[in-house]
Amino acid sequence: MTLPEDLVEKLGSARRVAVLTGAGFSAESGVPTFRDARTGLWARYRPEDLATPEAFARDPRSVWEWYAWRRDLIAKTQPHAGHRALLEMSRRVPIFTLITQNVDGLHERSGCAGVIELHGNLMRARCTMGCGEAPIPAAPEILPPPCPRCGRPLRPDVVWFGECLPADAVARAREAAGVCDVFLSVGTSTLVHPAGALPDAALEAGAAVLEVNPGETPFSRRATWSLRGKAGAVLPLLVDRIWKPTTQGRGDD
Ligand code: OAD
Secondary structure (H helix, E strand, O other), X not given: OOOOHHHHXXXXXXXXXXXXXXXXXXXXXXXXXXXXOOOOHHHHOOHHHHOOHHHHHHOHHHHHHHHHHHHHHXXXXXXXXXXXXXXXXXXXXXXXXXXXXXXXXXXXXXXXXXOEEOOEEEEEEEEOOOOOEEOOOOOOOOOOOEOOOOOOEEEEEEOOOOOOOOHHHHHHHHHHHHHOOEEEEEOOOOOOOOHHHHHHHHHHOOXXXXXXXXXXXXXXXXXXXXXXXXXXXXXXXXXXXXXXXOOOOOOOO
């Protein structure tokens, strides 16, 4: 893939960079996306049965078991070259903000600190009555397991459809999109708001926006650059070209 020269220049000299990632970012680690027509979770399951407060009130055990299945699947995965490229970028850019819609914790496992988790993290649980975070027992006797403080059911610490996103996370994400020089939208369909509106917010505030996605999204045509490729291939290429120019990108070696 040929990287646009103006992208290399702009990203290489940017003081503030914000990155939004979605399920496609984790796809190469083996975590299913939501909207892939064949393998996406929403092709096999109905969100209204599993990812709403009403579903949890109706059938808490099934909802807990579905998240436990996803938690087990994620525990077996590893960050990939794209996660490592973002970690490298975070060390090179003076002010770097990583915003994710993913609930798998893979960015944190790759070593990134201060990740803004817009949709929570399914490796955590919290009390349905507001006691706060609680450890997930390895082999719970009751599903959902009870809160160790008040005995009421625990729930996955994720945002369900119909629920508000954590206000501080949204505020920090909007702030980062509003002040960055370059914004990257990687592995997201941009269909779910408010996260999906961040690339446009960055554009409107004057940032240049790069989209990395093997497919087209509703945002693609407005992106400053739209690179059609996988996160695990494109990001290492970009990072190596900008920050390790002696080992990569010479074309003659
Ligand atoms: P989607 O499943 O909607 O979109 C995944 C995007 O990743 C698609 O545009 C794919 O083309 C792209 N993609 C697939 N493989 C890729 C790869 N290797 N590299 C880069 N891109 C790739 O996932 P999200 O946009 O994250 O919310 O979905 C947003 C939210 O909808 C999720 O956080 C979740 C879901 O319902 C909640 O559960 C609240």
